[in-house]
Amino acid sequence: MSGPRRLDWDEGSPERLYVLTGGRSGSTAREPLDLVTLIVSRSAPDPGLQPEHAAIVRMCEYPLSVAEISAYLALPASVVMVLLSDLLSQRRVEARPPIPAASLPDAVLLEAVMHGLRKL
Amino acid sequence: MDYASSDPGNVPGPRPQDTLPETASTAVKIVIVGGFGVGKTTMVGSVSEIRPLTTEETMTRAGEGIDLVTGIEDKTETTVAMDFGRISLNERLVLYLFGTPGQERFWFLWNGLFDGALGAVVLVDTRRLEVSFDVIGRLEERGMPFVVAVNAFPGAPRHDLDELRQALDLPDWVPMVDCDARSRASSRDVLLELTSYLHAMTLADAERR
Numbered sequence: 001m002s003g004p005r006r007l008d009w010d011e012g013s014p015e016r017l018y019v020l021t022g023g024r025s026g027s028t029a030r031e032p033l034d035l036v037t038l039i040v041s042r043s044a045p046d047p048g049l050q051p052e053h054a055a056i057v058r059m060c061e062y063p064l065s066v067a068e069i070s071a072y073l074a075l076p077a078s079v080v081m082v083l084l085s086d087l088l089s090q091r092r093v094e095a096r097p098p099i100p101a102a103s104l105p106d107a108v109l110l111e112a113v114m115h116g117l118r119k120l
Numbered sequence: 121m122d123y124a125s126s127d128p129g130n131v132p133g134p135r136p137q138d139t140l141p142e143t144a145s146t147a148v149k150i151v152i153v154g155g156f157g158v159g160k161t162t163m164v165g166s167v168s169e170i171r172p173l174t175t176e177e178t179m180t181r182a183g184e185g186i187d188l189v190t191g192i193e194d195k196t197e198t199t200v201a202m203d204f205g206r207i208s209l210n211e212r213l214v215l216y217l218f219g220t221p222g223q224e225r226f227w228f229l230w231n232g233l234f235d236g237a238l239g240a241v242v243l244v245d246t247r248r249l250e251v252s253f254d255v256i257g258r259l260e261e262r263g264m265p266f267v268v269a270v271n272a273f274p275g276a277p278r279h280d281l282d283e284l285r286q287a288l289d290l291p292d293w294v295p296m297v298d299c300d301a302r303s304r305a306s307s308r309d310v311l312l313e314l315t316s317y318l319h320a321m322t323l324a325d326a327e328r329r
Binding site for chain 1: 236
């Protein structure tokens with residue numbers, strides 16, 4: 001297992017994305033964001049929000065993963081993570097983080113996964 | 121049907137039938153890794169409850185213009201697309217499946233992807249074993265548990281799994297299965313093989329303590 005760093009993706013971002021994110025290259029959220037962190041809006045977007053921020057708040061009325069937000073916005077996940085850190089610090093959205101990485105997943109969790117897969 | 125994200129008249133976001141319930145609280149992920157054209161996206165699509173979506177990352181060195189790699193005009197900037205799908209396992213737990221290219225030059229994607237992943241499926245094309253060989257070595261280095269699934273391409277020569285295991289220099293405890301990535305049941309069984317393997321490892325680990 002590698003260490004807990006999850007935001008290394010920014011290293012290759014092009015300049016236009018640098019502008020979009022206001023030059024920040026990492027998330028300032030307390031919990032590091034993962035591709036499968038679920039994001040839910042706390043309220044409807046207000047008119048003063050930057051369009052990308054507003055789009056995220058609007059689409060996260062129901063829980064959506066960081067990866068899905070990235071896909072729907074057609075923006076790299078690393079950029080979405082920076083935008084989300086703004087929204088998290090403004091408490092406009094909440095994050096439901098995945099279960100912390102362990103060397104081996106929990107047996108009860110795996111049983112739930114297997115149970116769900118068998119129903120497919 | 122149009123992709124919700126590409127319809128200019130719509131605000132971006134999931135179609136109503138693609139939203140998760142408000143109760144969804146935890147997500148887990150499994151990574152499907154293999155060479156180009158091996159069937160990663162097919163497998164994701166077979167079991168996903170949503171049409172596979174694409175998330176992109178950019179890298180700033182020269183890429184080679186093959187398959188899935190869309191070089192933007194600037195030579196030093198390459199976009200790598202990762203397709204992914206979703207399975208709601210119950211009202212609270214959601215599984216995401218990510219397909220990622222196995223070639224070494226894409227390993228920069230792996231840090232964010234594999235951290236916290238339950239495990240990996242190495243999807244093997246018997247006609248191009250070298251990619252799988254590198255991937256398996258890399259996963260072993262990371263300590264990431266995996267199973268090997270051999271995608272049966274129509275008309276491709278059938279290989280004996282024991283011979284393949286030798287060719288891939290795969291330890292005998294790593295599960296190997298034949299599969300048809302186009303089939304929902306077959307792809308589900310590959311995921312079950314992985315989760316059962318992880319479950320057995322977890323129980324064995326608990327017993328040792």
